[in-house]
Amino acid sequence: MTNILIVCESTNQRTSTSHILQSGGYDVVEAANTSEGLTCAEQDHPELIVLDARSSDVDSDAFIHTLRATQPTSAVPILMLHEDCAQPMHGTRTNGTSLNGAPDALLCTPIQEQDLLVCVQTMLRMRETQTTLYHQNQRLKAQLELLTIANRSLDLRVLSEQLLDCVLWMVGLSYGGIWLYDRDQIVCLAQRGLNAEQTGGSARRRVQVDSPFAHALQSGKAIYYDMVAAVGESSIPEKPHPLAIIPLMIESEGIGVLQLSTIDGSGPAPEDYHLLDTVLIHIARAINRAHQYEWSERQRYRLELADRKKDEYISIISHELKNPMASIKGYADLVLRRIRKNPDDPNRKGLEIISQQVKRMTGLLEQLIDFSRINMNRLKLNLEQCDIGDITKRVVEDLHATTTQHQLTLTIRDTPLIAPLDEPRITQAISNIIGNAIKYSPADGSITIHIKQHQTDPREALLSISDQGVGIPEAEQDKLFQRFFRASNVEEDVTGTGLGLFITREIVSRHGGRIWFESHEGQGTTFFITLPLVSVIEQPDL
Known part of the structure; x- marks a missing residue:
């Protein structure tokens, strides 16, 4: 039932107004002065405040200003009851947004019961509409922010932390985590409010067949558990807490898990879960894309490392082979020069072949050495x-x-x-x-x-x-x-x-x-x- 706060110094007027509102089906909290009204507004969380300013002693401006300046009460609509509507009220709201010292609506004497109820009903409907629009706007804003984050980074850890923060903001929670599922193992990419025992730290661990993670990944459907049932006796808080384990799916393949938990036992509203459902595929794709990029970078690094080692090996072997080749060619050329005067020497042809083939092999080795130098960026020029x-x-x-x-x-x-x-x-x-x-x-x-x-x-x-x-x-x-x-x-x-x-x-x-x-x-x-x-x-x- 809707809760309305009445602030009025006159007992008779306060009782009369309270009776009218109660007859309309509203719960009423009464305050005898503005100081008491501020306390009630903060403690009882009214959905509407009726300020009876027909007494000249009521400092309505200061009261309203204080309400507007306090976060829990800043958006509560205020209906002022006034003695004389002919007297101008500075700052009275006319465009849907109240000034700091102005009420949201004004009723003047004589106040009819029906007028009061209609005005209250209208203001409550406007508040409900504004609240709905505000939450829709916040959800759309969160959705847009999440889609922006999903395409912002390829760093798997950074991306996961940003996505998790955005998801928790969307659903109004403070605790959760994102896990990556890879080859029957799972590893925590990001967490908020969960200790290392709950998350497994940064180490990979095998997914147990009967664990909530395994059920969620196999079924492709979200599972809701108490935190006790999901993460074990070692992390039991003062009372059981609900926990949502949501698989991150690409087509029919689970690539990870999103965990949501609360500390006060309350969970997100149904519309928050519905909004989350619309962006889960984007979260899954972003994480999968970053994971694939990280994997390809690791593979590229391994291949480059193997390539460098191969180039170094080729360079070393080529240099080692050049020295004996130079000795062979030098000796063959020396003998050729000595027998040049004797064209009929039976060794001449063989020595010429040796010299030519060694020269060819030396050229091949030089090419291999240059190839290695290029790959290792060691080909220097002296211009x-x-x-x-x-x-x-x-x-x-x-x-x-x-x-x-x-x-x-x-x-x-x-x-x-x-x-x-x-x-x-x-x-x-x-x-x-x-x-x-x-x-x-x-x-x-x-x-x-x-x-x-x-x-x-x-x-x-x-x-x-x-x-x-x-x-x-x-x-x-x-x-x-x-x-x-x-x-x-x-x-x-x-x-x-x-x-x-x-x-x-x-x-x-x-x-x-x-x-x-x-x-x-x-x-x-x-x-x-x-x-x-x-x-x-x-x-x-x-």
């Missing part, structure tokens, strides 16, 4: 101002001596083309491209190298290498610079590691340059390399 044309010319001369079946043509324009370069590394990159052109071109094939200042961007030098080789299948062209990749149309007797272009691109990129190609299968390939110049060359006037 000096160099002429790109001179470097390319020396590379062409060296490679020309290795083949008698291919024609290499070098054209250099706009000399000099000075750039900040690590000369050994750029030499390696250009050698890789021209060497591939020789390797994949047919006998008597022509390889053309052009170097000039870039017409589109004169701050760059442009190097192009064209061959008449097998070309690159269109479906495989986007993979060409990947490590260990070799095109499917390469003949089996053409050896290679699939690292040359990967290393070349890295070298060019670290110089601030670019590398790309144009190719049609069976029609050859043209590679392009740009490198930034130190200064722009002035073109002569035509």
Whole structure:
């Protein structure tokens, strides 16, 4: 039954007003003065206050101001009974929000019984409507906040704590927790007001078959228990407390549990649980997304760690193998020089093969070492101002001596083309491209190298290498610079590691340059390399 507080100094008027309200079915609390009225308002929690100000001694402004300034009574509607409505009441509410010293409604003498009851009924209905709207607004606000939180973070622990705080705010509770279910084990991600014995701390523990968590996860339905039944005798409070265990489901799979508990034995209103039901899927998805992200990050870290160890191992082994290879080649070359005067020496051919194969193996080891350095970010450059044309010319001369079946043509324009370069590394990159052109071109094939200042961007030098080789299948062209990749149309007797272009691109990129190609299968390939110049060359006037 609705509780109404009457504050009136006149016993007769207070009794008369009380009788009218009681006849209307209301419970009435009476206060003989404003001081007593403030005490009753705080203790009895009335839903409406009737202030009889027909006595000139009543300080209505101070009384109302005090009520408005006190949190428990600030929203209680106030009906003032006044002697003369013709006398203006400063601050009287007219727009639905009362000023600090003004009542919510005003009735003046003569006060009719029906008028009083209608006014009280209207004010109570307005209060109920306002309260409903306020709670709906708060629920929607909480729902929006929760949806915002659900998409804010991928840190599983931080996200879970923020979601739990928002859920507890939504349902008006202070105790609860969120657990993650993963491979028959459960771990507490966040908790409020629960001790380590209740939550299991941060350790993973196996879910007992007959536990409330297991039942909730298996059935996909919320379970309501006393805290004693749910978390054990060790955490019994002074009296049993209700507890809600709500599974977090994605489709038909349980990924966790939300636990809600209260300390005073009361639970959320049905509409609060209904609102919670509408956001459970968002909570589950957010936690699952963060969990998957955390798992993928752990896997990525493990793979990167394994990759680093592999690269370090390759680097160590390659260095260890280089030393005996150098000794073998040095000894073979020494013997070759000694028997050079005797072309009929039966050991000559074998020694030449040994020298060539050791040189090839050394090149492969160098590629593996560079590959490891790139992956470990240890490929260092020592930049000096160099002429790109001179470097390319020396590379062409060296490679020309290795083949008698291919024609290499070098054209250099706009000399000099000075750039900040690590000369050994750029030499390696250009050698890789021209060497591939020789390797994949047919006998008597022509390889053309052009170097000039870039017409589109004169701050760059442009190097192009064209061959008449097998070309690159269109479906495989986007993979060409990947490590260990070799095109499917390469003949089996053409050896290679699939690292040359990967290393070349890295070298060019670290110089601030670019590398790309144009190719049609069976029609050859043209590679392009740009490198930034130190200064722009002035073109002569035509």
